Amino acid sequence: MGTVTMSNPNVLDHLNNPSPRTLGRSPLEWLERLQKPTVVHVAGCDRSRTRAMATLLHGNEPSGLFALHRWLQEQHTPEVNMLFLLGGVYPAKIPPAFSFRQLPEGLDLNRCFKEPFQSEEGAIAEAMLAELHKAQPECLLDVHNTSGTGPAFAVTITNDAEHQALTSLYTDRLITTDLRLGALMEYSEQEVPTVTIECGGAQDDQAHHLAYEGLVRYTSRADVLSLEKAEWDVAVLRNPIRVELAPEATIEYRLEPSGQADLTFPPDIEHRNFGIVSPDEPLGWVGKKGLSILTAISHNRTGNLEQVLRVRGGQIYPAQAIKAFMITTNPVIAKSDCLFYAVKATGEPIF
Template sequence: MNDPSPRTLGRSALEWLDQLQKPTIIRVAGRDRSRTRAMATLLHGNEPSGLLALHRWLLEQHTPAVNMLFLLGGIYPAKIPPTLSWRQLPDGRDLNRCFKEPFEGEEGAIARAMLVELHNAKPECLLDVHNTSGSGPAFAVSITNDAAHQALTSLFTDRLIITDLRLGALMEYSEQEVPTVTIECGGSQDEQAHELAYEGLVRYCSRPDVLSLEKADWDVTVLRNPIRVELAPEATIEYRLEPTGHADLTFPPDIEHRNFGIVSPDEPLGWVGKKGLGILTAIGHNRKENMTQVLQVRDGKIYPAQALRTFMITTNPVIAKSDCLFYAVKATGEPFFDAKRSGGSSRTSVLRELICDSRCGRWIYQY
């Protein structure tokens, strides 16, 4: 779609989505035709804030400061009834894990086509707008920490997660020397998340310069290399006020309130069954696994092994099992495993390959 008029956009974002039949590219001409900025959204079909913000922005017929390229990747899962409830196709792959070779399957083809569009457009920067898997404050994620990435982050939030973990996500386009940031706007059902996505989009499109803001204009808190806590494929999880004894892991229904809060070693996170912590793995960016630094069990309850800052906690059991339970860093914002102290470098420990082991459906990381 090129410079779409309001009559082509439907009366609502849902009506517009109903009209879209396949992954879609939208181009809007800017005042400065020599430059382009890009934004992807709806890579996950159940994360609507970016779609809602984009539809609202397009209806208002803004003229952006520069040319804008918008990429809507997850149209197919988003359209499955009930609309905007499926992260990916029932038998499909997570699109935001497919932005690397060998680009297999339908999702791989979509990812490759999006990368071709970006290569041809040569944008000066790229945003990937998402919702968090649970309710909580907004934050950004990137693989690069410099002034440009912090400036992009500050258009939406004041929290930036830096990770050396490679999953085949679109934000890894930053390795093409194009400043790239993932924006996690907050919960998919939170009106505040939708508004944040819209206000950030307006700033992103309207400002002549989004990569070198004055330091006085932003103050971004940076958290480095969080631990990713995952649940074993065969394990069971429940969200209850008290454990029933039937699940391997029980979290309270309000566990999302822990997002970006600091949890002390005296505050329980939940309960484990007879298998204990054996159902969990703590995966660092350099593949070091040391659960004893992250969690401990006392009298059947899970406690932090040290003060933690947790985020991306979800109460969706499907996401908890297929993706991860949560991420965590030390309360100070520092990582658990420091590559410099362990004698390696973050660059040499970057994960080079991501393959799916069909025997267990788990992601296997290789250097």
């Protein structure tokens, strides 16, 4: 972040130790009052240290903001100074609130944490990085929601004791990836241990609750970077592959295939999330095109799908014991993003 100190000072608003009155009675009221991406500073018991948390980088992922609103309303004094960065205020404010990931004509803010910072979102990203550089926090969390429902997990680009300890404040699953997208965690990692927290679905009360509980742990502990103090043992999943569906392929979620679709998954396939699926457990059904409608991609190349899945009697089975996650039952996401991610049952990459 060394070069990122000349950002425009008018890009962000600042709130210092906000009182309950300035926050509104609900997160929605607070959002109405926010005019720009906002930095919230809260003084801690130990004023020599700071921890940072970014959230709402995606305007339709409100758990972190809900948690922060509640936590600020309760007027806690954190163990150390806290720096909160609320990124996607503009998309979040578009009615109905918290429904737009990014502005309709805008860019995904969490892909803009890289040079040359030229777009409007790039300017926000650059200003956020400048705030982090100025505050020199000991660590940074970036709190998100997933698009479907499903359990919480963390994502990092580094796997060491500090990252596992931070992860354990929220969840016992850590995905590490060599994929680079221009996300906040990639840029900030150069200066400070950074963990992205996916709290679970944007509509899940459980996700909102976890975001709050995690925030209380993050702000109230003297030490959040030692593994001895960790809340849970963390299972690490390295470099998952993405299994993608061909754009022209059709998918159905049914208990039995209708014969019309190229791929059929049972409606409760989401229950497979993070569980181990053995080679004798069927995942779903393929149509006449077989597995040709699917592609398996690692962070840097297309791999051999036969290492992941195979077909017996029209049914799809894992080719080896796998752990799959972010399985979606939303056909739009299945087609536009990916069907699921997977690693070996051991947590190691499939390829």
